[in-house]
Amino acid sequence: MLEQLTLGRYIPGHSWLHRLDPRAKLVLACYFIVIAFLTTNWLTYVLMFAFIGGVIFLTGLSFSYFVRGIGPLIWLIVFTAILQLLFTPGGHIYWHWGILMITSTGIQTSTAVFLRFLLIITMATVLTLTTAPLAIADGVEALLRPLRVIHFPVAQTALMLSVALRFVPTLLDEAQTIMNAQRARGVEFNNGGLIKRLRAIVPLLIPLFVGAIGRADDLATAMESRGYQGATNRTRYRVLKWHNADTIAVVVILVLNIVLVVLRHM
Amino acid sequence: MAITFDHVNYMYQPNSPFEAVGLSDVSFTVPSESFTAIIGHTGSGKSTLVQHLNGLLKPTSGTVTVDDFQLTAKTTNKHLKSLHQHVGMVFQFPENQLFDQTVERDIAFGPLNFGFTNEEAMSLAHQAAHDVGLPDELLNRSPFELSGGQMRRVAIAGVLASQPRVLVLDEPTAGLDPRGRAEMMAMFAKLKADQQLTVILVTHQMDDVADYADQALVMAHSNLIKAGTPAEIFADPEWVKAQQLALPTAANFAQHLVTRGFEFDSLPLTAEQLAMQLRGQLPKEGR
Known part of the structure; x- marks a missing residue:
């Protein structure tokens, strides 16, 4: 069950996208998410979906893997879109019941919400699928570095981030093990009503928290015993390097942005 | 025959980039009330195999039979609950599954889930605590206040309290000191004799295989490569070494x-x- 979700998971590989600088990938993914809101007419959506299709092709991973991975999230997106559909006033009213209504503006906004959400989630998935968690942490640290001027604890923040990312797979594994153990003791996680399912979560969460806190304690001891004292002026083992490919990627996104703005006014 | 595997294959996360073979064409039988050891180096498929015994994993193809239960790729989860009760599973480091406020309630958790009344569950919990050698005064304490060895006994009692007929033990003595290990193995032997259990033990301790097992299954690279009595398994020391096992x-x-x-x-x-x-x-x- 937990294995199905692709968001936040990294798949090692050697594609062109895998090898891009994490700083470039982070900034460009965010940039893509921002310009996803510039879409207005169907031409702009076609352009954005063609672009994300090309990006998925470049990851070297199968298209169906993305479809299945995003599948569980589709309901969240549909739910958001339906809320938009039912509560947006304006334009021609097709149907209404109490405060619920379906209007032409509502149809437009909910379609836009649905498609933009899809674009954003796909791009976020591409980012995490092709970037190792530690590379993401390195990228964030590099991008936050200017904030040191205002005494923002950049190194500590980056360390927290990389520790958190590092333990995601560990905790998922542990959750799976505990779920198995409790299922063997007769807990049904996928059966029964809402209350019954919520009660089934308790025997999973308590051991998971106990384990996580113990692990955090062990990690702190291990770091201190190896001389870690806050992150002052540490040199780096992995040095980030900007390549031509990164510049090309930046140019491609800028071109996408320009074409998007042009199509918007057509 | 208590347990039969008939050409069981298992594939992890099929049709994804993480696809991996878990079991490859595994067939064997285990007689009722026998003691079977499963050995093999780390990652050879031992844990995958035992998770099929109570339906936590379902075979991708092939059939697993445990007494009256049949498990195939098509078995639905609804039919698994009575199998969960029939086959008790003690996982690696089982103390990680403890969660309730008192030892007594944690042990009674399984029986309550399997539909015993509150009184029945409490009496089963007391019996199981006695069987694993937990003193009565611990029953009202929090399980998190106990020592590691006591926590493990609580967890094992929590499995035994549901009155399984088959007991699966996945490295139950890992992390215990030699004396704790010997005591725990003697305890399992006694439980097996007293309650006529069929015991499946996954282990790296070859001494336990020699001392307790009626038969042993050797796993390597998701395949069952040898099955027989400990005497047959250890008869060829060169072969044993080649499998990264010990005598x-x-x-x-x-x-x-x-x-x-x-x-x-x-x-x-x-x-x-x-x-x-x-x-x-x-x-x-x-x-």
């Missing part, structure tokens, strides 16, 4: 004695067998 301590000791001129009719596997065969070979006038 039982007594057999190892006997091998060293052979290079010093001692002779053995058959390789002794336990300390007792070794002593029996050495009797008569030792010089009588020795001090």
